[in-house]
Amino acid sequence: MGYFDAASSAPLHPVARQALLASLDEGWADPARLYREGRRARMLLDAAREAAAEAVGCRADELVFTSSGTRAVHAGAAGVLAGRRRVGRHLIVSAVEHSSVLHSADAHEAAGGTVTQVTVDRGGSVDAAGYGDALRPDTALACLQSANHEVGTEQPVAEVADVCRAAGVPLLVDAAQSLGWGRVEGGWSVLTGSAHKWGGPPGVGLLVVRKGVRFAAQGPADERESGRAAGFENVPAIVAAAASLRAVRAEAxxxxxxxxxxxxxxxxxxxxxxxxxxxxxxxxxxxxxxxxxxxxxxxxxxxxxxxxxxxxxxxxxxxxxxxxxxxxxxxxxxxxxxxxxxxxxxxxxxxxxxxxxxxxxxxxxxxxxxxxxGAPEPRAAVRDDVLVVDSLGKRCPIPVIELARVIGDVPVGGLVRVLSDDEAARLDIPAWCEMRGQEYVGEEPAERGTAHLVRRLG
Amino acid sequence: MGYFDAASSAPLHPVARQALLASLDEGWADPARLYREGRRARMLLDAAREAAAEAVGCRADELVFTSSGTRAVHAGAAGVLAGRRRVGRHLIVSAVEHSSVLHSADAHEAAGGTVTQVTVDRGGSVDAAGYGDALRPDTALACLQSANHEVGTEQPVAEVADVCRAAGVPLLVDAAQSLGWGRVEGGWSVLTGSAHKWGGPPGVGLLVVRKGVRFAAQGPADERESGRAAGFENVPAIVAAAASLRAVRAEAxxxxxxxxxxxxxxxxxxxxxxxxxxxxxxxxxxxxxxxxxxxxxxxxxxxxxxxxxxxxxxxxxxxxxxxxxxxxxxxxxxxxxxxxxxxxxxxxxxxxxxxxxxxxxxxxxxxxxxxxxGAPEPRAAVRDDVLVVDSLGKRCPIPVIELARVIGDVPVGGLVRVLSDDEAARLDIPAWCEMRGQEYVGEEPAERGTAHLVRRLG
CATH class of the missing domain: 3.90.1150.10 (Aspartate Aminotransferase, domain 1)
Known part of the structure; x- marks a missing residue:
């Protein structure tokens, strides 16, 4: 099998499958009910919560199950931002967070909050000083993934947590990519995860809020999961999620x-x-x-x-x-x-x-x-002392291909001017220059699109 | 088996179980991906949507899957209230809606909206005139269950939908209790359902929004399910939910x-x-x-x-x-x-x-x-011409038991004054009077708790 996209979704772990089957029979009833079937569902739910909490390294009463990792992030961020609203409405996120975090930040901004994005280095990593610089007296929450979902870079969570803790600011860690591999170390305040990333079934996320973190659940009230995750508990899937987390941890x-x-x-x-x-x-x-x-x-x-x-x-x-x-x-x-x-x-x-x-x-x-x-020939024309490549209307990766074709046609020190209206060219032309040892001079508005200036160095 | 609480949660239908097992193997991948496993998940999801839409009686592109019926109600109400905010912020609900609807109404009120509760008759039914009276120029949404979850009373949805439609107000129907039995007839605008009520697995709700209804999804953006239900789609459970809905409908x-x-x-x-x-x-x-x-x-x-x-x-x-x-x-x-x-x-x-x-x-x-x-003896004492029963500190059903014990001790036309600090007595003493043919005179504040006055008629 050539399925190499586990970071999107992992195939169901055999232990999860087995646990799901067993608990479909035992755990379908409402765990809030007092009769036999309800008590059985409640026992399964409680045991799953204990197992998940042990794997995360938290108390069982700090952990609730949500319907997805995305929901856990949305609920976790909104809950802390509301709970600490008196402190202020400033939110810090890294520039490479999962879209669930960035969309939470967008929603916060749309509702009148402010957001600072912490930059990353070329390897995709933040540093603690970046968070330190971003902290303000009105910072309500900082968010940082445990590891990046697109490039796999592990973030210095413990160091960032220390910096945040010293300022009295809670840190929310999106641990979706790493939770199957081990606990997230350090003094984080809120943690989220997603079961289908570790071989659990879809439909289960987890949200951990450390005791002492001010938290005000948002949205209509609902008594389930300590009021933090509305809707009937999906006990069979939760049982399977907890079982598979233990199973993958044992092999991790x-x-x-x-x-x-x-x-x-x-x-x-x-x-x-x-x-x-x-x-x-x-x-x-x-x-x-x-x-x-x-x-x-x-x-x-x-x-x-x-x-x-x-x-x-x-x-x-x-x-x-x-x-x-x-x-x-x-x-x-x-x-x-x-x-x-x-x-x-x-x-x-x-x-x-x-x-x-x-x-x-x-x-x-x-x-x-x-x-x-490779087929398209670049339409190049020398204008003054600059070779102009007209890549207007062409999409990635054509502008870069056309640039590569003509760079040898100008003398060392000469300029190529690539006209492009493709957003990706903004990123890829400088990246190509870095890879090829050429100089990216900069961009400037053109009559149509943008002109990217590249100087031949060798 | 003596499990008689299907209105809370139904045991998993055999068809749902079978469909779930099959789609755990076929539908675990991300349906947004273009590779084989993703395309397979997408096909299963599309087919489930078609099947559910056919059962509901709507177009497939009007239906999204949520993580629960509660979530469907929360998202549906919030989406219409936001989408029609320019019309006004008035919401109509019946007094006997499910808590998910009433909690949505509470949240709307807390956010500055206004809510009218339509009363019901002794059988638990609203009438269309009640909704007609409640409609205002600034009414953004009306909500009515298809049938009541506690007493089973079916509501006149089609009539209420006509009244709302004439006023240009969309009607949201919580169809959680009835969807397994059949389509909801009439010109509703938004409809919600919950799979575990019809023998589907937990973790699946559905939200239908008719074309033309102004809808603005709330919460952080998410591209899944037309932007109306955030989080990774639970394809295996969705497939099982749709399959069991078809199965129960065939037997309904x-x-x-x-x-x-x-x-x-x-x-x-x-x-x-x-x-x-x-x-x-x-x-x-x-x-x-x-x-x-x-x-x-x-x-x-x-x-x-x-x-x-x-x-x-x-x-x-x-x-x-x-x-x-x-x-x-x-x-x-x-x-x-x-x-x-x-x-x-x-x-x-x-x-x-x-x-x-x-x-x-x-x-x-x-x-x-x-x-x-039956053990406790009522502590009764005649005060002036009134027999006083002191039920302070006693909980339902003791106050009513004590009242029943002494009613025969006063002459016809005489009064019993029941002192109680139990909230339920407010409801149960008048109800007992109606059942027993005695007169409930009314309540008045007492030194402690409330005094309920009852006149013996026979």
Whole structure:
């Protein structure tokens, strides 16, 4: 099996499946009821909460089950922001958070709050000083993922938590990508997770709020899950989620070593075997199973189709796959190449031979896409001392391909002016310059679109 | 099996179980992804949406899946109220709606909106004229359940929808209790449902918004389910929910006749075989499987325990079981007896012999509770021409028991003054008077608690 998109959703763990089946029979009734079937559901729910709390490293009464990780983030952020409203309405997030966090921030801003985005380095990592600089007397909440979902970079959560704690500001940690691998260390205040990322069933998230954190649940009142997650409890799925979290944790240490070796192999061999590739994400502080790279002169969607035809399921943060046609906000914040982007995220138990098959198939897939796209000839014209490339109306990765075709036509020190109205070019032309050792001079408004100026250095 | 609480949650239908198992293997991936596993999940999701839309009687693109019926109500009400905010902020609900609707109304009021509650008759039914009277130029939304969850009374949805439509006001119908039995007829605008009420798995609700209804989804943005239900789609559970809805609908007409005969039997025999019982809810316009009655001189919680020991699982809207110690808002709005309240809601396939066993066990269970409670002697004292019963500090059903003990001690035309600080007495003493043909004169503040004045008529 070539399913390499575990960071989106992991296949159901066998333990989860078994627990789900058993609790469909035992746990379908309303756990709020006092009769036999209700008491049985309540016992299952309580036991699942104990197990999940033990895995997270919190008290059972600090943990509630939500209907998804997204809901956990929405409810957690809204609850702390409302609970600490008297302190102020300032929210801090990193620039590379999951969309559930960034959309919570947007909603907060739309409701009159203010938001500071902390930048990341080229590896995708924040540093604690960045959070320290962002803290203000009116900061109600800071959010930081435990590890990035697109490039696998692990964040310095404990250090950031210390900085926040010293200022009396709670830190919400979106632990969706890392919870299967282990507890989140450090003095965080709120934590969220998503069961289908660790092999649990869909329909279960978790929200942990440490005692002492001011929290005011938002939305209509509902007595279930301590008033923090409205709606009938999904006991069978919750039982399965908790069981699979324990199961993956038991295998985590050993599996981490194995998957890390496989992703190391991809990190090392892809740039050797495919020309013009940039591997992105922090090379050391990273999750075991995720590796991400970008291929010049390739559009992500075509490459995904090629790989799918070859039997491999991966995802892409490339501008060319998203329905909005804007590049991944994560790659953008890191300032790395977004075109031809591929994220490989190995599920627990991914087979070595499948990874080898993938490494064997990738060069051909990239070459096929490049062949298709290589056709268009750049319409270049020398204007004064500048070579102008008109890429107006063309989408990623064509502008970069056209730039690469003509850079040799100007003398060293000469300029190429690429006219483009593609949003992705803003990101990819500077990234290409960095990869190729050319100078990105800057951009300026043109009669149509934007002109990107590149100086040939060598 | 004596599980008679289907109105809370129905056991999983065999078809749902089978569909869930199959789609756990086929539908665990992210339906937004373009690779094979994602396309498969998308196909399952699309097919489930088509099937559910057909069962509801709407277009597939009008229906989204939520994580519960409660979430569907919260999202539906909030979305229409926001979408029609320019019209005004007035909301109409019936007094007997499910708590998810009433809590939405509370939240709306807390946010500055206004709410009108439409009253019901003694059978629990609204009438269209009540909604007509409540409509105002600034009415943004009206809500009405298709049938009541506590007493089974079916509401005149089509008539109310006509009245609302004539005023240009959308009607949201909470169809949680009736959707397994059939489509909701009439010109409603928004409809909500809950899969675990029809034998689907927990974790799935549905929200239908007719084309043309102004709707602005609330909360942080999320691209899933047309932006109306945030979080990763629970495809396996959705597939199971849609499959079981089709399955129960195929059996509904036949099963309705069978269950109606069984609940008719309960309606007729309980008052014959147990003294001092009031059957509540509309005797004709009612769901097939629900029957509710209240027993004088009994507390609901003790009776539920007695019945649970005898192997029967039922619920109660009695003041004595709720954690808040206030009687069910439904029984209160109907003005019927709340003490010793029992709701029997038969699941699909409930066996006749189990119903007969229940009818056999009930008189003994009621008698046992009455025996235990019958012990306290009323402390009565004649003050002027009024017999005073001091029930201060005593909870439902003791005040009514003490009243019943002494009513014969005053002459016809004489007064009994019951002192009580129990909230339920407000409801139960007038209800007892109506059942017993005595006159409830009214209540007045006393030195402690409230004095209820009752005149002996016969």
């Amino acid at each position: 240490a050993q599996e981490a070593v194995r998957l890390r070796e496989l992703t190391e192999r991809i990190r090392a061999r892809v740039p050797r075997e495919v020309a013009d590739v940039e591997v992105v994400g922090d090379p050391r502080r990273r999750l075991p199973g995720i590796v991400t790279f970008s291929c010049l002169y390739v559009d992500g969607e075509s490459l995904l189709h090629e790989l799918d035809r070859a039997g491999f399921s991966v995802s892409s943060g490339s501008s060319c796959t998203s329905s909005t046609l804007t590049p991944s906000h994560v790659l953008k914040a890191m300032g790395v190449l977004s075109e031809g982007n591929v994220r490989v995220s190995l599920p627990f138990g991914a087979a070595e031979e499948d990874v080898e098959r993938f490494l064997g198939a990738l060069p051909g897939a990239v070459a096929a896409v490049r062949r298709t796209l | 007409a036949q099963e309705a006749v069978r269950l109606r005969e069984l609940t008719e039997r309960i309606r007729a025999r309980v008052p014959r075989e147990v003294a001092d019982v009031e059957v509540v809810g509309d005797p004709r316009r009612r769901l097939p499987g629900i029957v509710t009655f209240s027993c004088l001189y009994v507390d609901g919680e003790s009776l539920l325990h007695e019945l649970d020991r005898a192997g029967f699982s039922v619920s109660s809207g009695s003041s004595c079981t709720s954690s808040t110690l206030t009687p069910s808002h439904v029984l209160k709005a109907m003005g019927v007896l709340s003490e010793g309240n029992v709701r029997v809601s038969l699941p699909f396939g409930a066996a006749e012999e189990d119903v007969e066993r229940f009818l056999g066990a009930l008189p003994g269970a009621v008698a046992a509770v009455r025996r235990t409670l």
